[in-house]
Amino acid sequence: MTQMAKALLVDDRRENLTALEAILQGLQVQSVAVESGEAALKRLLVDDFAVILLDAQMPEMDGFETASHIKRRERTRHVPIIFLTSADQDAQLAMRGYAAGAVDHLTKPFDPWVLRAKVSVFVDLWLKTGQLTAQSALLQEREAQRRLLTEAIDEATALLRTETDPAAVQRAIGLLEQARWGNTG
Known part of the structure; x- marks a missing residue:
């Protein structure tokens, strides 16, 4: 039996994590929510994830620094990261996110169906990669x-x-x- 895919949700605001969990509900993915970049890095030491939804603006360690650490680790460098940023933020944040290793960038508020579709694609890729590895x-x-x-x-x-x-x-x-x-x- 194939292991269930997991999505790592990283945001310093609990209400944003709750909203992300609700958006992903019903998909074949287990949501794992953490409230800081440090907590995300710790989770990535013990769990494998199909995708990471990462808030760009967080106190202490922001999303860009967190992504930089993720991409430096051999175990996690290929995990796709989707950055989530506020609409009032500078357009340079998207470029900074891509430079940090993101595969995509969504501006809040975003269409939940778009996020679901993107997460579904990465979950499917993760599952297919697992099947290929087993084969x-x-x-x-x-x-x-x-x-x-x-x-x-x-x-x-x-x-x-x-x-x-x-x-x-x-x-x-x-x-x-x-x-x-x-x-x-």
Whole structure:
């Protein structure tokens, strides 16, 4: 079963977090709300997220500094960030957000259906990436099994070509059985 996607919601105002949680309700995503950049960075140490909705203007550590830390970490550098800023803020904030690593920028008040659509896209991408990773691991495992089987067949064939002793034939059969069942004895 695939793990449920999570969205990290970061805003210093509780009422904004409540509104974001309501907007995302009904989507196949678990909302995780935090009230500071520091709290967001701590959550990113223990959880994986499909998308981050990040308020640009927060006290202490603002959204730009938070994004900068997120993008410097190997574990989180590819998590998409959507910046949320107030309409009365300078237009340069959008450019600053993109420079900090954001994939998108929405100005408050924004259309909730637009935000839902954007989050849905990132959730779908996250789920598909997880599926591809699982399929890749399975293919690597099968390739390793194929290599073991090929090596066992080669070794057993070499034994059968050079040995006529019944014990050697039994050893060759044992090699093939081990390879068949994935044992490397």
